[in-house]
Amino acid sequence: MTQKTIMAGNLDTGKLETRLVARHTDKGQIFVTGPVSEEELTAWKMEGGLRAFRPPEQQKEALITITGMKHGQVFVARYEDTIIGYVTFHAPEEFERWSESSLNNIVELGAIEISPAWRNYGLGKSLLAVAFAEVLFEEYIVLATEYYWHWDLKGTGLNEWKYRDLMSRLMGTVDMIPMGTDDPEIISHPANMLMVRIGSKVTEDDIFEFNNLRYKYKRML
Numbered sequence: 249m250t251q252k253t254i255m256a257g258n259l260d261t262g263k264l265e266t267r268l269v270a271r272h273t274d275k276g277q278i279f280v281t282g283p284v285s286e287e288e289l290t291a292w293k294m295e296g297g298l299r300a301f302r303p304p305e306q307q308k309e310a311l312i313t314i315t316g317m318k319h320g321q322v323f324v325a326r327y328e329d330t331i332i333g334y335v336t337f338h339a340p341e342e343f344e345r346w347s348e349s350s351l352n353n354i355v356e357l358g359a360i361e362i363s364p365a366w367r368n369y370g371l372g373k374s375l376l377a378v379a380f381a382e383v384l385f386e387e388y389i390v391l392a393t394e395y396y397w398h399w400d401l402k403g404t405g406l407n408e409w410k411y412r413d414l415m416s417r418l419m420g421t422v423d424m425i426p427m428g429t430d431d432p433e434i435i436s437h438p439a440n441m442l443m444v445r446i447g448s449k450v451t452e453d454d455i456f457e458f459n460n461l462r463y464k465y466k467r468m469l
Contacts, residue, residue: 286312292330293329293331294308295332298333319355333360335360339354349457353389354388357391388447390445396412416443425444426442430462
């Protein structure tokens with residue numbers, strides 16, 4: 249594997265310079281790169297297996313939309329001109345509790361998906377490694393809300409507990425850890441989890457405020 253890393257840019261404006269990893273596989277060379285632009289996404293195709301959330305072309309439009317969002321970043325794994333995997337980041341949605349504070353440094357890892365035909369090449373780990381190579385993430389709290397109904401249990405043959413362990417280990421490669429919360433959707437099923445990475449430059453005051461967000465209903469007692 250060859251790697252080229254460029255560290256530059258501003259997460260708020262989305263003006264990060266592209267980082268690139270080239271992986272050599274038995275199917276050919278795969279590029280893991282990002283953050284990618286709207287123009288790049290428009291020019292590339294989506295692999296037909298990328299349908300965990302919506303049909304591939306609709307998901308492509310969603311990825312394009314994310315590039316224009318606050319904190320919006322998209323990283324992709326690409327074979328020739330075809331996207332075979334991706335991971336997205338953006339500010340929490342307005343309806344989520346994670347936006348209910350004055351904190352401007354919370355970023356949500358919105359989705360990570362690898363086409364079934366391209367699994368077992370370590371692309372999920374590579375996508376996260378390329379994304380978190382950006383030192384600016386040290387100033388941010390990155391969270392992922394993991395719901396078992398979004399997981400490809402049928403395609404992998406795993407039950408929700410084994411898939412939960414898989415996601416926990418994958419995100420653990422970039423120091424994301426499970427944290428407790430009283431968020432109703434997360435606690436609606438014991439397999440769901442909140443994964444969090446608190447950057448080394450996040451202040452104690454911001455951590456305190458984030459912990460209050462995690463246990464919103466406890467504050468109301």
